[in-house]
Every structure is written in C-alpha cells, then in structure tokens.
Amino acid sequence: MNNNPALYQFDALQRQQHGNLCGVDEAGRGPLCGPVCVAAVILNPEDPIDGVNDSKKLSEKRREELFDQITARALAYEIVFVSPQEIDERNILWATMDGMERAVRGLALTPDFVLVDGNRCPPGLEQPALAVVKGDATSASIAAASILAKVSRDRYMLELDKHYPQYQLARHKGYPTKLHYELIERYGIQDFYRRSFLKKQGYWHEPG
Structure with a gap:
C-alpha cells in the first residue's frame, strides 16, 4: 500500500492531461562548494514506490533505500552534475537551468511533459513544462527526482571528503556553516569551491 497517495494523484492528473511525464529537481544550490546535482525521473505509474516524498522530510537511511528502489524501478532516470566552474561562469540560476535541460534530454525515454520543482521552468526544454512550487512535496515524480x-550529491561530497579531510565536508556537505567558513579561512580554497559565492562574501583566499 502506498502511504503518500496525494503525490501520485497529482501526477496521475497531470498524466491524464498531458501524457507521459517526468519530474525534475536539484540539490545543492546553496553550498559554497561542490556541484549542483540535477535529476530527472519518469516513474512507472503501474509500479508506485512506497514512501517517495520530499527528500528533506526523509532520513538519510530512508533516502538511500529509496534511491535504490527508484533507480531499479523507474522507467527512466538521468542524473547530471553541474560543476562549480559552470556555476561561476553562468551564475547559479542559469547553470541549474542548463543542468535541468541536460537531465531531461538524457532520459532514455522522451517524456511528453515535464514537472519542475520551483517557480521557473528551463527555457530550453523541448517539451511543455509546469513549474510546481514545493513540487517535491506535491508530485511523486518531482519527489523521486529530489x-x-x-x-547523488551527498555521495559526491562524502567521496570528496576522503581527499580533502581538512574541510570536514562529510559534516556540512559544503553548506555555509560557521565551521566551514573557519576552515576556509585556515586552508584557503580548492578547485571544487564556487569562487563567485565566496567572492561576494569576501572569502576568496588561495591555499598557502
């Protein structure tokens, strides 16, 4: 039995009106370092996954369990990493929009309609799309993408932490905490930092 029917009901209505659909969401727009990670997912309406919800409402253990179920049971999915360099070049908004477009294009199946978390749709999508504010708590497809x-981003940051333990990335995942700022002051920045974010706040210090 699915314990979040409202999210699937929302998708069912959209599917009835628009055809085959995918959900799109991102993680990591706010951190000082690391990529933005974007995912696009086409769920199987005949195989609802119990417990799919806004990733922020789930424990780390439950997210990991659902990640495995979604990747095994979705009709298609695509995960895209947008680098700190792209973010610095294009700014966070447009780098994220580009990542969303790439994720949708990379799907093994072509959706008829795209549900995007937030209040803006990427302008380069080939399909019609709907921006859904708090979409990860409204749509099962967006929740799965979240x-x-x-x-994916947390796993990336944990791996990065192994190579740069001095920044304690496993602890704060790159977000702007007091500890993180103190470590940047002490050790400087590396290539995985978003210089545009740090420059605005006066924290652009090279290592050494």
Missing part, C-alpha cells in the same frame, strides 16, 4: 539528486 531523492536521486540529494543522495
């Missing part, structure tokens, strides 16, 4: 994006 889980794939969050888990």
Whole structure:
C-alpha cells in the first residue's frame, strides 16, 4: 500500500492531461562548494514506490533505500552534475537551468511533459513544462527526482571528503556553516569551491 497517495494523484492528473511525464529537481544550490546535482525521473505509474516524498522530510537511511528502489524501478532516470566552474561562469540560476535541460534530454525515454520543482521552468526544454512550487512535496515524480539528486550529491561530497579531510565536508556537505567558513579561512580554497559565492562574501583566499 502506498502511504503518500496525494503525490501520485497529482501526477496521475497531470498524466491524464498531458501524457507521459517526468519530474525534475536539484540539490545543492546553496553550498559554497561542490556541484549542483540535477535529476530527472519518469516513474512507472503501474509500479508506485512506497514512501517517495520530499527528500528533506526523509532520513538519510530512508533516502538511500529509496534511491535504490527508484533507480531499479523507474522507467527512466538521468542524473547530471553541474560543476562549480559552470556555476561561476553562468551564475547559479542559469547553470541549474542548463543542468535541468541536460537531465531531461538524457532520459532514455522522451517524456511528453515535464514537472519542475520551483517557480521557473528551463527555457530550453523541448517539451511543455509546469513549474510546481514545493513540487517535491506535491508530485511523486518531482519527489523521486529530489531523492536521486540529494543522495547523488551527498555521495559526491562524502567521496570528496576522503581527499580533502581538512574541510570536514562529510559534516556540512559544503553548506555555509560557521565551521566551514573557519576552515576556509585556515586552508584557503580548492578547485571544487564556487569562487563567485565566496567572492561576494569576501572569502576568496588561495591555499598557502
């Protein structure tokens, strides 16, 4: 039995009106370092996944469990990493929009309609799209995308932490905490930092 029917009901209505659909969401727009991770997912309406919800409402353990279920049972999914360099060149908004377009284009199946978390749709999508504010708590497809994006980015940051333990990335995942700023002051920045974010706040210090 699915314990979040409202999210699937929303998608069912959209599917009835527009055809085959995918959900799109991102993780990591706010951190000082690391990529933005974007995911696009086409769920199987005949195989609802129990417990799919806004990734922020789930424990880390539950997100990991659902990640495995979604990647195994979705009709198609695509995960895209947008680098700090792209973010610095294009700014966070347009780098994220570009990542969303790439994720949708990369799907093994072509959706008829795209549901996007937030209040803006990427302008380069080939399909019609709907921006859904708080979409990860409204649409099962967007919620599934939020889980794939969050888990993928967290895994990336944990791996990065192994190579740069001095920044304690496993602890704060790159977000702008007091500890993180103190570590940047002490050790400087590396290539995985978003210089545009740090420059605005006066924290652009090279290592050494």
